[in-house]
Amino acid sequence: MTRFAYVNGCFQPHADAMIHIEDRGFQFADAIYEVWSVRDGELMDADGHFARLERSLRELRISNPKTEAGYRLVIAELLRRNRVRDGLVYLQISRGRARRDHAFPAATTRPTVVMTAKRLDHAAAQRRADAGVAVISLPDLRWGRRDIKTVNLLPNVLAKQAAAEAGAAEAWLVDASGQVTEGASTNAWIVTADGVLVTRQADHDILHGITRARIMRRAQAMGYTVEERSFSIEEAQTAREAFMTSATSFVTPIVRIDDRPVGNGAPGSVAVELRSAYLELI
Numbered sequence: 001m002t003r004f005a006y007v008n009g010c011f012q013p014h015a016d017a018m019i020h021i022e023d024r025g026f027q028f029a030d031a032i033y034e035v036w037s038v039r040d041g042e043l044m045d046a047d048g049h050f051a052r053l054e055r056s057l058r059e060l061r062i063s064n065p066k067t068e069a070g071y072r073l074v075i076a077e078l079l080r081r082n083r084v085r086d087g088l089v090y091l092q093i094s095r096g097r098a099r100r101d102h103a104f105p106a107a108t109t110r111p112t113v114v115m116t117a118k119r120l121d122h123a124a125a126q127r128r129a130d131a132g133v134a135v136i137s138l139p140d141l142r143w144g145r146r147d148i149k150t151v152n153l154l155p156n157v158l159a160k161q162a163a164a165e166a167g168a169a170e171a172w173l174v175d176a177s178g179q180v181t182e183g184a185s186t187n188a189w190i191v192t193a194d195g196v197l198v199t200r201q202a203d204h205d206i207l208h209g210i211t212r213a214r215i216m217r218r219a220q221a222m223g224y225t226v227e228e229r230s231f232s233i234e235e236a237q238t239a240r241e242a243f244m245t246s247a248t249s250f251v252t253p254i255v256r257i258d259d260r261p262v263g264n265g266a267p268g269s270v271a272v273e274l275r276s277a278y279l280e281l282i
Helices: 024-028 046-060 068-082 122-131 154-165 210-221 233-237 269-281
Strands: 004-007 010-013 031-039 087-094 112-119 133-139 170-174 180-183 187-191 197-199 226-228 241-246 250-257
Touching: 004 068, 010 068, 024 087, 031 046, 046 068, 046 087, 046 210, 068 087, 068 112, 122 250, 133 154, 133 241, 154 170, 170 233, 187 210, 187 233, 187 269, 197 210, 210 226, 210 241, 210 250, 210 269, 233 250, 241 269, 250 269
Parallel strands: 133 170, 133 250, 197 226
Antiparallel strands: 004 010, 004 112, 031 087, 087 112, 170 180, 180 187, 187 197, 187 241, 241 250
16 A cells, blocks of 8 residues: 655655755754654544644744644545554654755745654554563753754664663663653653652653643542652662653553663553553543
8 A cells, every 4th residue: 555645735655755955854953843643543632742833833933834723634634545543643844945054044934844644553562561661771962952842863863772772662861960851752750669650840851741741630630649850760760660651652661770670570550550541531
C-alpha cells in the first residue's frame, strides 16, 4: 500500500515528498513539531497537543499557517489515506524556505508544513510495559529552552543511541546539579516509599508533556499525592517505583536504572494502575 504525506497543501506519495534545500528547518532546525497518538482512529489528548503546538510557534515567533480546524481536516484525510487506526501523526512546521541567513527572513516568508502518519503496534508497547524497561543516565547537553518542542534534537538522538547500545529503552538526562530533568523522549517519574508521585516541575528545563499533565490530573483524582520537584538518579534507584510517560509510550514502568533494579525489579503496581486508568480514560 502506498503511504502518503502532506507537504505545503498537497498530499503526496510518501517516497516522493520533499522540501527545498534552503528550508530553515533543514538548515537551522528553525522549526517545531508535534505528535499525536491515534487510537481507534481518534487523536489522543488532542486539545493539549494543539495548545502546545500554538505555544511552540509563538515562542519561536513563527506564524501559525492553519487553524485547529484546518489541521484536523488534514489529519483526518491523512489517516484515511494511510489507513491508520492505531498509530501516530507527526506534524512539523518550519519558518519556511529562504536564502540562508541566520536572522529571520522577511515576514512574508511562508512556513513549511509537513505531516505524516504511521501505524504503531500497541500490542508490542503493552508487552514492553508488562515487562518493564531499563534506562541509563547521561549528562543533559541540550539548550536552555526544552519547553519548546523544536526539531533541534541532536542531543536527544545521541542519548537514545547510547541507550540502545546499552540495551536500554531510554536515557534519563541529568543536569549540572545532579538532578534528573527528563528522558530523551519521555517525562520521568518516581514513586517514593510513601506512595507519593514525583516528577520534575514544568519550567524551561523540560518539555511540558501533554501525557504527563493528563497522568498528573488522573493520579490526583485517584487519590495520589503528586509533587512537582527534581530528584536525583540515586533517589530514583532507591525509589519504590519509576516510570516514564509520553504520547506514544503512555505510562511505561521502569525496572532498572544504570544496571540497578528499581524496587523489586518488576513493574510497580502504581505505574500499572496509572497506565490502565489512562487508557480507560482515553
